[in-house]
Amino acid sequence: MHIWDVLSRRKDQDPWEVSGSINAPDLDLAMMLARETHFRHGEGTTFALRARGTDAIRECPDPQGIGGVISKEYRRQDGYVGVGAKLKRVHAEMEKRGVVIDRPRPKGHRTREAAGA
Amino acid sequence: MSYEERVAEFKARIDGGEKVESTDWMPDEYRQSLLKFIEMHANSEVMGCLPEREWIPRAPSLRRKLSLTAKVQDEAGHGQILYRVAEDLGKSREQMWDDLVNGRTKFHNVFHYPTKSWGDVAVIGWLIDGAALVTQKALLDCSYMPYIRAMRRICPEESLHLRHGEDLTLELVSGTDEQREMFQDAVNRWWSPIMHFFGPPSKPDKDVLLYWGIKTRTNEDLRQEFFSTYVPKLWDLGISVPDEELRFDESKGEWIWGDPGWDEFWQVVRGNGPMTATRLLYRKTMWDHHAWVREVVTGVPHAA
Amino acid sequence: MPDEDPRLGLLLALADDELVIGHRHSEWTGWAPYLEEDLAFSSIGQDEMGHARLLYEIAEPLAGKDPDALALGRQPGEYRHAILCERPNGDWGYTIARQYLYDTADDVRLAALESSSFPELAAAVKTIRLEERYHLEHARQWFTRFSQGPVEARQRFAQGLEAAVGEALALFETLPGEERLIADGVLPRSSEDLLGDWLGALGGVLEEASLDWVLASHEKAGGEMVPTSSGEIEQGPTLTVPGLERRDDRWVHVGEFAGDGGRRGKHTEDFGVLWEEMTALYRKIPGATW
Numbered sequence: 001m002h003i004w005d006v007l008s009r010r011k012d013q014d015p016w017e018v019s020g021s022i023n024a025p026d027l028d029l030a031m032m033l034a035r036e037t038h039f040r041h042g043e044g045t046t047f048a049l050r051a052r053g054t055d056a057i058r059e060c061p062d063p064q065g066i067g068g069v070i071s072k073e074y075r076r077q078d079g080y081v082g083v084g085a086k087l088k089r090v091h092a093e094m095e096k097r098g099v100v101i102d103r104p105r106p107k108g109h110r111t112r113e114a115a116g117a
Numbered sequence: 118m119s120y121e122e123r124v125a126e127f128k129a130r131i132d133g134g135e136k137v138e139s140t141d142w143m144p145d146e147y148r149q150s151l152l153k154f155i156e157m158h159a160n161s162e163v164m165g166c167l168p169e170r171e172w173i174p175r176a177p178s179l180r181r182k183l184s185l186t187a188k189v190q191d192e193a194g195h196g197q198i199l200y201r202v203a204e205d206l207g208k209s210r211e212q213m214w215d216d217l218v219n220g221r222t223k224f225h226n227v228f229h230y231p232t233k234s235w236g237d238v239a240v241i242g243w244l245i246d247g248a249a250l251v252t253q254k255a256l257l258d259c260s261y262m263p264y265i266r267a268m269r270r271i272c273p274e275e276s277l278h279l280r281h282g283e284d285l286t287l288e289l290v291s292g293t294d295e296q297r298e299m300f301q302d303a304v305n306r307w308w309s310p311i312m313h314f315f316g317p318p319s320k321p322d323k324d325v326l327l328y329w330g331i332k333t334r335t336n337e338d339l340r341q342e343f344f345s346t347y348v349p350k351l352w353d354l355g356i357s358v359p360d361e362e363l364r365f366d367e368s369k370g371e372w373i374w375g376d377p378g379w380d381e382f383w384q385v386v387r388g389n390g391p392m393t394a395t396r397l398l399y400r401k402t403m404w405d406h407h408a409w410v411r412e413v414v415t416g417v418p419h420a421a
Numbered sequence: 422m423p424d425e426d427p428r429l430g431l432l433l434a435l436a437d438d439e440l441v442i443g444h445r446h447s448e449w450t451g452w453a454p455y456l457e458e459d460l461a462f463s464s465i466g467q468d469e470m471g472h473a474r475l476l477y478e479i480a481e482p483l484a485g486k487d488p489d490a491l492a493l494g495r496q497p498g499e500y501r502h503a504i505l506c507e508r509p510n511g512d513w514g515y516t517i518a519r520q521y522l523y524d525t526a527d528d529v530r531l532a533a534l535e536s537s538s539f540p541e542l543a544a545a546v547k548t549i550r551l552e553e554r555y556h557l558e559h560a561r562q563w564f565t566r567f568s569q570g571p572v573e574a575r576q577r578f579a580q581g582l583e584a585a586v587g588e589a590l591a592l593f594e595t596l597p598g599e600e601r602l603i604a605d606g607v608l609p610r611s612s613e614d615l616l617g618d619w620l621g622a623l624g625g626v627l628e629e630a631s632l633d634w635v636l637a638s639h640e641k642a643g644g645e646m647v648p649t650s651s652g653e654i655e656q657g658p659t660l661t662v663p664g665l666e667r668r669d670d671r672w673v674h675v676g677e678f679a680g681d682g683g684r685r686g687k688h689t690e691d692f693g694v695l696w697e698e699m700t701a702l703y704r705k706i707p708g709a710t711w
Binding site for chain 1: 471
Binding site: 170173176177178179181186189196235288293296400406410411413 | 451452456466471474512566698699702703
């Protein structure tokens with residue numbers, strides 16, 4: 001069993017950065033598993049592996065399709081873009097229905113500051 | 118330098134805001150507290166998969182079938198990330214998993230409870246993940262750098278789950294009477310486990326985790342932030358919380374809340390929660406039964 | 422079914438296969454045998470359910486029902502998936518064996534469908550194949566690791582293949598209205614043809630791994646005795662997996678399938694249980710949004 005550091009980069013010109021690590025007995029399995037362990041949310045278009053304690057960087061030989069191809073919006077922030085607006089709409093509807101609960105709450109709903117850490 | 122002197126120097130550094138790497142020297146107490154904390158966090162992520170995964174086969178639309186699968190997948194993924202951090206502190210994942218399924222180590226109280234309806238799925242996705250996110254954001258400033266890096270991966274995914282949970286909630290609350298009741302019923306059942314999640318009001322000066330900068334905020338602090346974030350929203354949706362006393366006291370600048378009772382909490386901590394034995398048995402059965410798969414991956418043979 | 426547009430039958434067969442097997446794969450999420458593999462396998466399950474959704478979207482105008490209504494709102498006898506897909510996951514050996522058989526078979530049919538005369542389907546298939554590449558890589562890696570692995574792994578995987586392969590053939594059961602589909606070029610090649618390709622390749626791979634015995638596994642001791650008119654008793658043909666024979670150094674399909682009928686809506690009790698669990702909440706509050 002080896003530990004492989006998983007490297008990623010946003011654009012082709014960027015240097016490789018460590019984005020996580022994975023246990024696997026060999027490079028092939030590490031490549032196959034690293035893809036879904038660390039890149040299923042579209043965190044990068046390609047990645048590389050480096051066995052911990054060595055210098056050799058091995059790039060993913062076939063990065064096509066990383067992050068999924070078909071309608072993966074449910075795994076991304078942009079799948080939930082309308083939720084804030086929906087909350088406002090539903091609140092307005094509840095007000096109309098007269099079911100909003102009127103108990104003492106912070107003014108302006110501001111979150112309380114952390115007490116002196 | 119004596120051991121005590123090294124410890125004092127280490128403490129001064131982290132108090133000054135410096136972060137610790139996995140290869141740095143650490144006091145024994147720091148390493149042990151940290152490992153135990155991260156191990157419990159990792160355990161909680163993988164045990165947290167179990168209540169929700171029951172609803173994947175039962176999701177009421179294709180979109181939710183997909184999003185719930187992805188959410189549970191993420192939780193398993195968080196387990197992977199956190200076990201890796203813990204492993205680098207000196208305990209193998211094999212050992213951690215073995216300890217977990219055999220009841221020797223712990224996982225957060227909220228994952229010891231059953232789910233009864235799709236309302237529970239919404240509550241877990243919104244309120245429980247919301248509670249978790251409050252505590253996890255606090256970890257972004259802890260003293261241990263690998264844990265910070267892990268939280269930088271985990272927190273955005275958790276925020277995604279939160280929006281998903283909020284979306285589920287809004288559909289239920291604005292849906293049929295039956296759907297609304299489903300959600301209200303779930304809130305009623307989950308409220309005290311959520312209060313327990315933040316732990317009893319603790320004594321900050323006796324808190325070892327605060328001392329070492331592993332935790333950065335008190336239990337009460339985190340609970341108050343949770344109230345401020347979620348209770349007004351619940352009330353705006355016409356959903357009540359089963360605590361007669363809960364209100365914000367403007368003069369004190371804090372939420373007043375009723376004591377949920379802590380007997381159940383201590384039972385759960387001791388491993389006697391409603392679903393503890395069942396879920397550990399599932400995990401243990403899977404673990405024992407699939408040793409042959411691990412053998413292929415790790416090359417470690419197991420007893421037949 | 423007699424008046425049904427055969428294109429709808431084709432779409433439902435493909436979509437239902439993906440939905441049901443995706444449903445089964447996704448049941449492992451959160452408790453698969455190995456953490457990183459849990460993540461990989463969950464992605465595969467999500468991909469399959471995503472493919473189902475895409476295909477139901479194409480079927481919507483033909484069926485007059487939206488994708489959720491198609492996925493969760495039909496009666497059990499209206500689903501067209503192959504029975505292989507509805508079987509419970511069993512142990513990991515069966516699950517991975519089934520994934521291997523299913524995705525290699527899917528690859529053969531998708532390759533053909535890329536040149537379908539039904540443009541929306543051809544376009545969808547091209548995109549689907551981009552995701553299926555990972556499924557094939559996954560299947561091949563585990564095939565190799567298990568078949569060449571420690572004794573127990575090899576054994577459990579082989580048992581899984583043995584249990585699944587008979588019903589896998591029926592993935593290529595002739596579709597309702599297939600003649601018309603072929604005449605119109607919607608189906609560029611017959612199911613029988615595709616089965617021949619898949620089986621030939623599978624036989625070769627199994628032989629190389631010394632696992633071809635799973636294709637001949639139902640042999641009765643001594644073979645079947647067939648009485649003749651002279652009173653002598655001849656040895657009958659050795660029983661193999663129904664529908665399989667070895668001819669000219671290749672494994673070929675002859676005659677009937679095990680686990681057939683799926684394409685005509687005929688399913689087992691396993692699907693009854695699956696369907697109940699999968700559709701109960703959707704059906705409980707009709708018209709609700711979730």
